[in-house]
Amino acid sequence: MAKHPTPVILCSHGSTMMLGEDSTAGRYWEEVGKEAMKRGIKGVVFMGAHWEVGGAGVEIASNPGKDAVVKQPVAWVTPDKYVDYEINASPELAERVQHLLEDAGIEAKLKPDLEWIHDTFLVMNWMFPKSSPPVTVISTNAYYDPHLHVAIGAAVRPLRFEDVLIIGTGGAVHNLYRNAWTNIILYRDNFAQTKPPQQWALDFRNEALDAFTKNSGPALRRAAMRLMRHPLFRDAHGTDDHYAPCLFAAGAAGDEDDVGTKNTSPAEVWELEQMCNTQFQFGEWAPIKA
Ligand SMILES: [Fe+2]
Numbered sequence: 681m682a683k684h685p686t687p688v689i690l691c692s693h694g695s696t697m698m699l700g701e702d703s704t705a706g707r708y709w710e711e712v713g714k715e716a717m718k719r720g721i722k723g724v725v726f727m728g729a730h731w732e733v734g735g736a737g738v739e740i741a742s743n744p745g746k747d748a749v750v751k752q753p754v755a756w757v758t759p760d761k762y763v764d765y766e767i768n769a770s771p772e773l774a775e776r777v778q779h780l781l782e783d784a785g786i787e788a789k790l791k792p793d794l795e796w797i798h799d800t801f802l803v804m805n806w807m808f809p810k811s812s813p814p815v816t817v818i819s820t821n822a823y824y825d826p827h828l829h830v831a832i833g834a835a836v837r838p839l840r841f842e843d844v845l846i847i848g849t850g851g852a853v854h855n856l857y858r859n860a861w862t863n864i865i866l867y868r869d870n871f872a873q874t875k876p877p878q879q880w881a882l883d884f885r886n887e888a889l890d891a892f893t894k895n896s897g898p899a900l901r902r903a904a905m906r907l908m909r910h911p912l913f914r915d916a917h918g919t920d921d922h923y924a925p926c927l928f929a930a931g932a933a934g935d936e937d938d939v940g941t942k943n944t945s946p947a948e949v950w951e952l953e954q955m956c957n958t959q960f961q962f963g964e965w966a967p968i969k970a
Pocket residue numbers: 693694729730799922
């Protein structure tokens with residue numbers, strides 16, 4: 681294909697406070713939005729960690745426009761930072777995603793009344809201030825089959841050639857049972873690191889960094905799936921929900937045609953002592969013609 685594909689973004693969104701607190705991750709998301717807008721991005725397709733469905737397939741948000749979007753409240757963030765944010769939910773984009781998934785043999789139902797959760801609009805708020813491009817979100821499947829989530833990413837990959845940005849929003853090291861919550865609860869300080877991260881968190885962070893930046897093409901997909909069998913996986917992910925979007929992103933960025941792509945980690949920030957919010961970008965932006 682002649683056209684340059686959009687990069688795939690894998691966000692580790694961290695705690696709710698990442699919505700309003702400045703960090704290298706937030707600045708990276710801001711940069712992604714600027715690069716996307718410079719190239720006239722036409723839509724954004726998310727898979728988020730916070731919406732899972734039962735059964736065999738997934739669901740796709742098809743709220744008919746911004747006025748049909750209800751946002752769930754965001755803990756530890758003042759509402760003025762997000763209540764007026766315009767989520768331009770696009771039923772047309774949702775239908776396009778549905779067809780791609782069905783063509784790949786994946787069950788996909790539209791969900792016109794999704795209540796949107798901070799995993800998506802936390803990131804959008806940085807990327808596209810005040811108002812998003814046309815956007816949809818794909819649910820995860822609650823069985824968390826790694827192959828299915830990679831296949832979902834692979835199915836929507838053609839959108840990368842149609843000026844659509846594909847984003848997974850989950851976590852690299854994200855185990856809420858092991859986070860140190862005292863400073864965020866008492867002082868609203870999400871970045872307090874009173875102690876270094878524990879060894880399991882540092883080690884799994886390094887494994888994730890290797891898996892997602894030292895592989896490309898189908899090897900990236902295999903590395904992403906293999907991490908779920910790593911001895912430290914369950915330490916780093918108390919549940920599978922925040923890892924499913926990582927599989928999705930690897931699926932969207934791991935075709936044979938993606939072999940040799942530059943896969944990078946442009947930003948990272950630790951929160952709550954044990955949570956590592958590593959950001960990944962698979963592929964590069966197309967050069968802008970003068
Ligand atoms: Fe989350």
